[in-house]
Amino acid sequence: MDRDTELALVERLREGDAAAFDDVHLAFxxxxxxxxxxxxxxRDVAEDLLEETWLRFVKHGRRLxxxxxxxxxxxxxxxxxHVSYQRxxxxxxxxxxxxxxxxxxxxxxxxxxxxxxxxxxERRIEQALAELPTAGREVLLLxxxxxxxxxxxxxxxxxxxxxxxQRLHRARQALSRALERDATGEISGMERVTS
Amino acid sequence: MSEPMIDLLRNLPSATPDPARAERTRVRCRTRLSAVxxxxxxxxxxxxxxxxxxxxxxxxxxxxxxxxAVVQALRSYGRP
Numbered sequence: 001m002d003r004d005t006e007l008a009l010v011e012r013l014r015e016g017d018a019a020a021f022d023d024v025h026l027a028f029x030x031x032x033x034x035x036x037x038x039x040x041x042x043r044d045v046a047e048d049l050l051e052e053t054w055l056r057f058v059k060h061g062r063r064l065x066x067x068x069x070x071x072x073x074x075x076x077x078x079x080x081x082h083v084s085y086q087r088x089x090x091x092x093x094x095x096x097x098x099x100x101x102x103x104x105x106x107x108x109x110x111x112x113x114x115x116x117x118x119x120x121x122e123r124r125i126e127q128a129l130a131e132l133p134t135a136g137r138e139v140l141l142l143x144x145x146x147x148x149x150x151x152x153x154x155x156x157x158x159x160x161x162x163x164x165x166q167r168l169h170r171a172r173q174a175l176s177r178a179l180e181r182d183a184t185g186e187i188s189g190m191e192r193v194t195s
Numbered sequence: 196m197s198e199p200m201i202d203l204l205r206n207l208p209s210a211t212p213d214p215a216r217a218e219r220t221r222v223r224c225r226t227r228l229s230a231v232x233x234x235x236x237x238x239x240x241x242x243x244x245x246x247x248x249x250x251x252x253x254x255x256x257x258x259x260x261x262x263x264a265v266v267q268a269l270r271s272y273g274r275p
Contacts, residue, residue: 018225018228021228022221025224029217030209030212037210046212047213047216050220051216054220054221054224055220055223058224058227061228121203122207122208125204126207140201140204143201144200144201145207145209172198172201175200176200
């Protein structure tokens with residue numbers, strides 16, 4: 001969504017235009033849900049937090065500043081809701097196995113081999129992501145998956161750009177290590193089976 | 196960002212929320228947005244005739260009081 005379109009949408013929202021809400025919902029619903037799902041690792045929680053995010057959005061719809069950036073606004077609310085949820089429930093569920101089957105692959109694969117290879121890589125990345133601490137996972141999700149630039153991601157997380165850069169660097173290293181561990185574990189597992 | 200790790204993340208499939216619930220939420224939010232009253236611009240009310248009369252009167256009385264206090268002070272302590 002280009003900046004002019006975004007500003008026009010904000011203006012229409014400030015006037016209470018319900019059709020403008022539909023456009024924003026269409027543009028961001030899946031993105032915010034994906035962020036929340038990978039952050040919380042629970043589909044039911046992600047669904048609840050997504051609904052609350054939209055309810056807060058319409059509550060503030062008419063009071064949005066004219067120069068509001070919708071993506072960072074929505075991701076900030078979603079992230080804050082998740083932080084509140086974590087604090088209130090003190091949950092850190094590491095189970096992700098059942099989640100994978102619920103995610104549609106979406107993209108076209110040209111052959112069964114490529115499909116299998118891609119799914120395997122995705123599974124490994126998802127698993128490695130799930131093992132990261134929340135702070136590292138959220139910056140990777142915002143920058144890598146949601147596509148926010150560093151400045152916006154820093155705003156969403158309440159960090160300075162420099163702090164975000166450092167956290168992102170550490171998270172990338174941790175993700176690499178987790179992927180390497182996963183690959184090493186698979187190879188040693190295969191060796192045990194074949195010997 | 197050309198970082199390979201970030202590229203890998205960017206290519207992960209996106210998730211889709213439950214369509215029925217998403218639709219319910221959309222309709223609910225739509226209704227709320229339309230129902231919320233627009234922010235009322237605060238236009239100052241025109242002052243009533245009583246206020247228009249009393250405000251200058253109180254100002255005049257206040258000035259007279261202060262002037263009289265100064266006069267009395269000068270009388271009591273006098274000029275050197």
